[in-house]
Amino acid sequence: MTPKLISKSNKAIITSTATVNERAQELESSLHCSNSSSQSSCVPRSKVKSRKFRHKLPHSNILAKLFIINKKSNEQESGIYSTPVVKSIVLGKHEAFINQTSKTMSTSDDLSYYFIRTNLQPQMQHRMISLIPDPFSDKMDRMETSRQLKINLLRINHIHLNSRLPVKIISTPIWTHYAVHVVIQDENSHCLRLSIYNWSYVMNTRQIKSYKYIQECLTRLLPINSCIVVLDPWLKMCHDGQIALRCESPNTHLLMIDFETGCSTDTRTDVEQLRQWGNLCYQADDNLGAIEFYTYGLRQIDEQQEKELECKGKSVTSKTEECEQHRIRLLSNRCACYLRERHAALALADTSILLSINELSNVLASPKTTAGKLLFRCLSAHLHLGLFDKVESLIKSHKLTIGSTSGENVTAITLLERELARLRDENIKERYDLQGMLGEQISFHKNEKPSLMFIDLSHYHVECNRNDLFEVRQCLAEEITRNGYPKNSYGIYALKNIEPGTLLVVEQPFASIDNRVIGEQRCHSINFWPKNEKISIIDYCNDDILRLLNEVEKQLLIGNTSWITFDKIKLMQPIRRWLIETKHKNVSEKVEDNEISDSLGDGQMPSSCKKHWQKQFLKHLTPPTSYIPWRTLFETQQQNPFRSKSTVGWYPLGSMFNHSCSPNCLWYLIGDYLFIYVCASNIRCGDELTISYCPLWISSLNERTSQLRQFGITSCRCLLCSYDRSNMPQYESELKTFSNLHALSRQKNLSRSKRFSYLKKLKEIYEFIKKKFRQRSIGFINEFVDLENLSHYFQHKCDENNHDDIDEIEIETFLNEQESSFLQRLSRVCRLTIKDLPKIGNPMSLFGTHMQLLAYHLEQRSTHEHTCELEQWNRLLECLYEIYTFKCHTSTSNMKKILNDHNKLFTCLLQTQSFLQNPTILR
Numbered sequence: 001m002t003p004k005l006i007s008k009s010n011k012a013i014i015t016s017t018a019t020v021n022e023r024a025q026e027l028e029s030s031l032h033c034s035n036s037s038s039q040s041s042c043v044p045r046s047k048v049k050s051r052k053f054r055h056k057l058p059h060s061n062i063l064a065k066l067f068i069i070n071k072k073s074n075e076q077e078s079g080i081y082s083t084p085v086v087k088s089i090v091l092g093k094h095e096a097f098i099n100q101t102s103k104t105m106s107t108s109d110d111l112s113y114y115f116i117r118t119n120l121q122p123q124m125q126h127r128m129i130s131l132i133p134d135p136f137s138d139k140m141d142r143m144e145t146s147r148q149l150k151i152n153l154l155r156i157n158h159i160h161l162n163s164r165l166p167v168k169i170i171s172t173p174i175w176t177h178y179a180v181h182v183v184i185q186d187e188n189s190h191c192l193r194l195s196i197y198n199w200s201y202v203m204n205t206r207q208i209k210s211y212k213y214i215q216e217c218l219t220r221l222l223p224i225n226s227c228i229v230v231l232d233p234w235l236k237m238c239h240d241g242q243i244a245l246r247c248e249s250p251n252t253h254l255l256m257i258d259f260e261t262g263c264s265t266d267t268r269t270d271v272e273q274l275r276q277w278g279n280l281c282y283q284a285d286d287n288l289g290a291i292e293f294y295t296y297g298l299r300q301i302d303e304q305q306e307k308e309l310e311c312k313g314k315s316v317t318s319k320t321e322e323c324e325q326h327r328i329r330l331l332s333n334r335c336a337c338y339l340r341e342r343h344a345a346l347a348l349a350d351t352s353i354l355l356s357i358n359e360l361s362n363v364l365a366s367p368k369t370t371a372g373k374l375l376f377r378c379l380s381a382h383l384h385l386g387l388f389d390k391v392e393s394l395i396k397s398h399k400l401t402i403g404s405t406s407g408e409n410v411t412a413i414t415l416l417e418r419e420l421a422r423l424r425d426e427n428i429k430e431r432y433d434l435q436g437m438l439g440e441q442i443s444f445h446k447n448e449k450p451s452l453m454f455i456d457l458s459h460y461h462v463e464c465n466r467n468d469l470f471e472v473r474q475c476l477a478e479e480i481t482r483n484g485y486p487k488n489s490y491g492i493y494a495l496k497n498i499e500p501g502t503l504l505v506v507e508q509p510f511a512s513i514d515n516r517v518i519g520e521q522r523c524h525s526i527n528f529w530p531k532n533e534k535i536s537i538i539d540y541c542n543d544d545i546l547r548l549l550n551e552v553e554k555q556l557l558i559g560n561t562s563w564i565t566f567d568k569i570k571l572m573q574p575i576r577r578w579l580i581e582t583k584h585k586n587v588s589e590k591v592e593d594n595e596i597s598d599s600l601g602d603g604q605m606p607s608s609c610k611k612h613w614q615k616q617f618l619k620h621l622t623p624p625t626s627y628i629p630w631r632t633l634f635e636t637q638q639q640n641p642f643r644s645k646s647t648v649g650w651y652p653l654g655s656m657f658n659h660s661c662s663p664n665c666l667w668y669l670i671g672d673y674l675f676i677y678v679c680a681s682n683i684r685c686g687d688e689l690t691i692s693y694c695p696l697w698i699s700s701l702n703e704r705t706s707q708l709r710q711f712g713i714t715s716c717r718c719l720l721c722s723y724d725r726s727n728m729p730q731y732e733s734e735l736k737t738f739s740n741l742h743a744l745s746r747q748k749n750l751s752r753s754k755r756f757s758y759l760k761k762l763k764e765i766y767e768f769i770k771k772k773f774r775q776r777s778i779g780f781i782n783e784f785v786d787l788e789n790l791s792h793y794f795q796h797k798c799d800e801n802n803h804d805d806i807d808e809i810e811i812e813t814f815l816n817e818q819e820s821s822f823l824q825r826l827s828r829v830c831r832l833t834i835k836d837l838p839k840i841g842n843p844m845s846l847f848g849t850h851m852q853l854l855a856y857h858l859e860q861r862s863t864h865e866h867t868c869e870l871e872q873w874n875r876l877l878e879c880l881y882e883i884y885t886f887k888c889h890t891s892t893s894n895m896k897k898i899l900n901d902h903n904k905l906f907t908c909l910l911q912t913q914s915f916l917q918n919p920t921i922l923r
């Protein structure tokens with residue numbers, strides 16, 4: 001790549017797609033030239049190994065080449081930056097950059113036409129996630145013990161550890177989706193551009209922040225002339241050819257001295273201002289920002305009251321009453337943020353002040369709405385923690401009725417009573433309104449953005465963790481060898497024989513995002529990092545995943561006041577390994593792995609949330625280090641299978657389940673709740689409980705293997721994989737022939753006769769593989785569904801005029817045969833025997849798109865036939881409906897209703913679950 005091109009292609013961080021295409025073409029031609037002239041300046045094509053194409057991008061190859069970094073060229077320049085570029089030039093360039101980007105970004109928040117690139121390598125190396133309750137004090141401590149530097153003492157491409165660079169802001173900051181750029185000046189008036197990446201104030205998490213909102217934040221955080229301190233400064237030769245400061249981990253390495261001291265002392269920013277800033281954040285659903293401002297406000301009140309007490313003794317003045325009102329407002333608002341973010345224990349702590357005040361009537365008298373809200377939030381926090389009896393007694397208590405006489409509050413109490421009944425049902429009977437939850441999820445999909453809710457109680461559900469039925473434990477050596485699991489793996493094991501249709505887990509995510517929120521406007525991030533000197537590895541990571549990891553960090557920042565938040569994810573595999581390694585490094589006496597992991601997890605997963613919140617205030621474990629590398633979180637996400645068509649989330653307990661291609665448990669993501677239940681009927685005490693990470697019933701071993709590789713599983717050794725592997729290569733080649741023919745049969749403008757000939761050929765291959773591989777524990781379900789769907793196509797088109805030379809009688813005969821033998825064929829493909837019905841060995845094998853076909857056939861036949869065989873299938877359907885809804889919906893003997901319910905369930909599931917493959921229906 002020519003130097004000119006590097007600077008040109010990198011200057012515009014945000015570029016329209018058209019421009020990207022032009023650049024790519026330009027690059028293509030220049031690559032040819034430069035390849036012959038200066039081979040060393042770019043990575044040879046053969047050495048660029050493409051790894052994971054999780055989300056294939058258009059023009060991916062071209063774009064990949066466009067953004068290859070030549071790491072060496074950066075490293076070459078590492079001298080001292082003794083003669084910094086003059087101020088007017090730095091400011092001039094920044095000004096030009098602002099003009100260029102603000103034109104594109106401020107016009108709208110629609111980023112669909114912009115291409116945004118992120119290089120993950122610096123994040124991998126330098127981004128740290130804070131694990132401590134007060135990152136500000138920690139940064140202050142580190143600042144005090146560090147060595148002070150100036151710009152002209154910095155080395156290029158070097159990180160100055162244990163150092164600090166105090167500087168002043170001298171330009172307007174500008175945000176370019178991933179980074180904030182601003183010009184800073186040191187005490188010698190030397191200037192530099194500072195690029196701040198991954199900053200919690202501006203980055204997208206579950207919430208997408210608008211350009212306008214971020215610019216407003218930046219004016220508050222980085223006003224001109226304010227002082228900031230960069231810890232461990234990193235001067236870098238950037239891709240645009242400029243030398244600038246880069247801060248990769250501002251949450252741990254950037255101190256906004258002026259802003260933070262201003263917020264902490266009432267001389268500069270008063271409590272009312274802080275509350276209003278908090279409210280602005282809350283309205284934008286930026287709950288982390290809001291919590292921070294409310295906390296500053298509360299600290300100021302504390303300090304003020306302490307001072308007053310010192311001066312005036314214990315007399316209560318009108319000033320302290322005003323303070324009390326302020327405090328209640330701030331606590332109530334902060335509590336709402338905690339509830340929105342599902343930190344119920346912290347929410348409860350904020351509202352407990354309410355219950356501790358004896359003379360509530362005074363507090364509640366004015367202002368009434370604040371008190372009403374606080375009451376409602378207090379009760380919601382109790383509900384979230386499963387303290388149902390307490391809520392009941394509080395609702396009844398005289399204490400609370402004082403404040404709840406106004407109309408608005410009566411409505412709130414009625415709502416609470418209704419929700420209390422629902423949540424109790426979920427808790428005691430493990431009954432969830434699945435159809436309702438699924439329907440809600442789909443309607444949300446249609447209506448796009450959810451409205452911001454005062455308190456999101458209706459979307460809250462009780463968690464379930466049947467640790468009486470299973471345990472989370474380290475796998476034994478023989479289990480590891482048999483299954484090919486990595487060393488020190490954990491898994492989930494049955495403690496009893498378990499019936500199919502038994503709910504095991506309902507889990508709220510530790511962090512989740514709705515991956516449909518930006519929909520069409522989704523930005524693509526391209527990330528790449530050379531792993532070693534010889535081979536460059538290009539990796540593609542979707543913008544959603546980066547957003548989810550930001551959400552993980554946000555949850556840690558919100559919940560770090562209690563170490564318990566990190567406790568929830570500490571058993572997830574890469575995090576667990578990192579902890580063990582870190583402990584080994586830190587602890588002087590050598591402790592066995594097992595002992596450490598036992599102390600990490602107390603031998604088992606944390607019990608339900610109810611117990612958590614109580615432990616939270618008792619248990620103050622010291623984290624082994626103050627920070628966790630972002631890389632470890634990235635690796636954890638790489639093993640995470642939980643993604644539906646709408647949600648990606650982290651489920652600490654769910655992620656202890658290992659994978660099998662013929663699992664004995666199933667999972668759904670409904671909203672952002674994970675449900676795991678037993679589906680096979682042969683689970684005995686001691687058996688491992690498994691789920692499938694990839695879509696169910698993929699017949700091709702190669703396809704399954706490539707899907708599993710993205711979760712860190714290189715070679716699955718489940719029974720299905722072992723059988724398929726033993727029949728290679730014929731197994732794969734027959735399936736390949738089937739899938740190629742199937743693709744041909746689905747072409748749009750095919751004549752009816754041609755399509756029918758494909759159908760017959762497909763049937764032949766299908767019959768062949770079924771016979772040839774008859775020992776396979778499950779038949780070829782997806783191929784069976786493909787054939788059925790193709791046959792349906794002919795049914796629909798039967799009466800159309802066609803001028804094809806085709807024997808319609810032949811088609812009809814073919815279809816009739818298919819129709820009459822459907823149930824037999826289905827029973828063979830799922831390995832059932834008709835006489836077993838409805839008690840079948842493995843209800844799991846009937847779960848999938850073929851279930852819809854079964855419902856369709858029964859519907860067709862039930863109108864005119866009443867054979868005994870049909871009744872058996874009907875009863876099976878009833879029985880399956882109960883299992884697949886883990887008895888949340890009991891079946892009636894009304895066949896029509898069952899068919900209807902079943903169809904509804906499967907239609908909704910197909911629309912929301914990514915582990916179910918959508919049938920390819922011809923229209």
Ligand SMILES: C[S@@+](CC[C@H](N)C(=O)[O-])C[C@H]1O[C@@H](n2cnc3c(N)ncnc32)[C@H](O)[C@@H]1O
Nearest residue numbers: 484485489490573639655656657658659711712
């Ligand atoms: C979500 S975790 C499952 C729990 C994990 N075993 C643990 O110790 O925490 C996924 C990781 O477990 C391992 N794993 C799960 N199922 C596996 C399988 N069938 N074969 C090999 N490794 C598997 C892989 O290392 C994978 O990246």
